[in-house]
Amino acid sequence: MKKTYSNKILFYSLLFVFIFSNVICYGALTKGQIESEEKGYFIYIIWDAFRYDYYEWANSGQYPGTPALNELIENGVLFTDASTGIPSITNPMQAVLVTGAYPRTTGNIYRYFDKEDQIVKQTRRDNSAETLAEAASKQGLKVASVQQFMVQDRGTSYEDPSHLYIQPSGSFQKRVDESIKILKGQPVVTQGDTEVVFEGIPDIMFIYSDDLDTVGHNEKPSYGYYDSIPADREEERIERCVEVLIQMDSELARLIDTLKEIGIYEKTSFVIAADHGMTPYSGTSSLNDLIEILENCLEALGHRVNNDTVVFLAKDQAANEANKIVIVSVGLQAQIYLNWDFTQEEYDFIVNELKSSLYSEFIGGVLTFDELQARGSHPKTGDMLVWPKPPHHFKDSKTNYKAPGGHDTIDESSQHVFLLMSGAGFKKGTTINKKVYNWDIVPTISKVLKIEPPENADGKVVIEAIQ
Ligand SMILES: [Zn+2]
Incomplete structure (x- = not known):
């Protein structure tokens, strides 16, 4: 009697353990299945000084066009009225582009007169707002940054193989080379001779390039790869900018091919954005x-x-x-x-x-x-x-x-920037004509990545773009 009773206990205990463990396993499996089904990747490219007009000029019939950008647009959303903020200068706007916060929030405003101290000051990479790389890392995503310097030590670093920062310098071509190595699990150089292999595939990869800025300023270059002598005329300067854009487009095509080759293109979402455009100036100062x-x-x-x-x-x-x-x-x-x-x-x-x-x-x-x-x-x-x-x-x-370019102005040529959102998480073949600002990009990316946006983001999700 006693034995039967304890057998019963043993039987029910085993049954309970069996059912309970199955519930756990089933739960875990289901969650795993959902994760693998929903798992997507994000590539966030910023082309410094990509003025909206460059895209239109490159595709006006006079030039070979931008087939890679066009493929992404067919598979996504082109914004015809995207605007940057004030001041439309690289560091303040890169800060906006990685935080979704206003310059008022990031505190990065470049040069200003400090009335309290009665002196002109200048910010560098200052940023008081949480970055997308920090928010994504905190929420368990793997992040890589190919020279998006605003997330260096702000969510990515040389030392962390699953939140990696690298700075290959040079042209977009070189930065695409390194991005491809990261995607294929090949070693990349961090500092000096140190090589690191990224752990897995980044959930989000930032790629920053300044080719268009270098050619657009049309000054004696102090950085970047572009080393020809400055153009004498505005028409020539524009022509060079469009040619560089077309060259960058062919590098973008290589990146897209790699995503197809490793089988994640269909699961990848893209944003291509800019920090400002470029405005020509000439003659003597006013x-x-x-x-x-x-x-x-x-x-x-x-x-x-x-x-x-x-x-x-x-x-x-x-x-x-x-x-x-x-x-x-x-x-x-x-x-x-x-x-x-x-x-x-x-x-x-x-x-x-x-x-x-x-x-x-x-x-x-x-x-x-x-x-x-x-x-x-x-x-x-x-x-x-x-x-x-x-x-x-x-x-x-x-x-x-003669014919240099600058971009710290409210003129349309500097404020109106290129913007596309494409791939897995976005609508297809759509044009959005309403005005959007560069602080709306990070909240929108966060929504597609299904993560909480960075804490200090001021921008709004561009819901019309999301599938
Ligand atoms: Zn810039």
């Missing part, structure tokens, strides 16, 4: 004309004006008590700081004078402090911002320029 308008404003407001009243200050230069207006510029737009305890009436008077000068040949437009704030800018960007009408510029230089 800075003195701008200073004159501001001096006249101060005189009309009853201030005594001399050569120290309205000044242009370069990086690290300090202001003195005589400097009532400080102008800061990287070459195109002028950030204007009123350096006294001004009234709203005085402020409005200056803005109105600048706006009424709009029809003067060199002013492209004016943004007030409130308008800058509405565009996500940092409060230290300036009390107001004036941008030049191309090809004018506000460089502190006596040079008579």
Whole structure:
């Protein structure tokens, strides 16, 4: 009797263990199955200075076109009105592109006049917002960055084979070579002679390239691979930019072929984005004309004006008590700081004078402090911002320029950037004409990756693009 009872206990215990372990196994298997079915990969490419027009010009019939980009567009979404932020300068906008946060949130605003310290300062890779690489790593994803420097030690590093940062330098071609090695599980060089093999396939891979920026600036190159002498004319500069784009497109094709070869193309989503466009400028600077308008404003407001009243200050230069207006510029737009305890009436008077000068040949437009704030800018960007009408510029230089390019401006040529989203997670063959900003990209990528977006993201998911 007792034995039968204990046998029963043993039987039911075994039955319970059997059922329970099956529930666990079944649960685990099911979860595993779901994971492998849903598992996708993301490739996030940023082509520095990819102005939207370049894409249209390259495909206008005059050039061989961009078959790889076009394949991705057929398989995805082209944005015809994507805009960058302010200032449209590499580091501040790369910070936006990896965080989904406004410049106000990242704190990266490049050059500015610090009223408290009365000196012109400059940010470097400063970023107070969580990056997509950090958010993805925290949530268990594997991340690789091929020279997306804004996530170096911010979610990827030289030392971590499943959250790896590498910096191959050189052209996009070289960076695609290294990206292919990572995808194929081949060793890549991190620092010096150290070689690392990425553990598995990255869930998200960042690839950054500055070929278009180098050729677009058309100056004596101080970085990058492009080493020919500068073009003399704007037409020639544009032609070179389009040719470089077409060359990069053929490298993109190699990357796509690799994804097909290793069998993950169908599961891969893509974003190709840019930090800013490129605006041509030439001739001599309009800075003195701008200073004159501001001096006249101060005189009309009853201030005594001399050569120290309205000044242009370069990086690290300090202001003195005589400097009532400080102008800061990287070459195109002028950030204007009123350096006294001004009234709203005085402020409005200056803005109105600048706006009424709009029809003067060199002013492209004016943004007030409130308008800058509405565009996500940092409060230290300036009390107001004036941008030049191309090809004018506000460089502190006596040079008579031939055909260089710059991008710190609100002009369409610098603000309107290329953007596509393509592949597994996105709609196919779609064009989105509504205005989107570069801070919307990271929240959208996070949604497709099914992860929580970075903590400080300000942008919105572009839901129309997602499948
Ligand atoms: Zn840039």
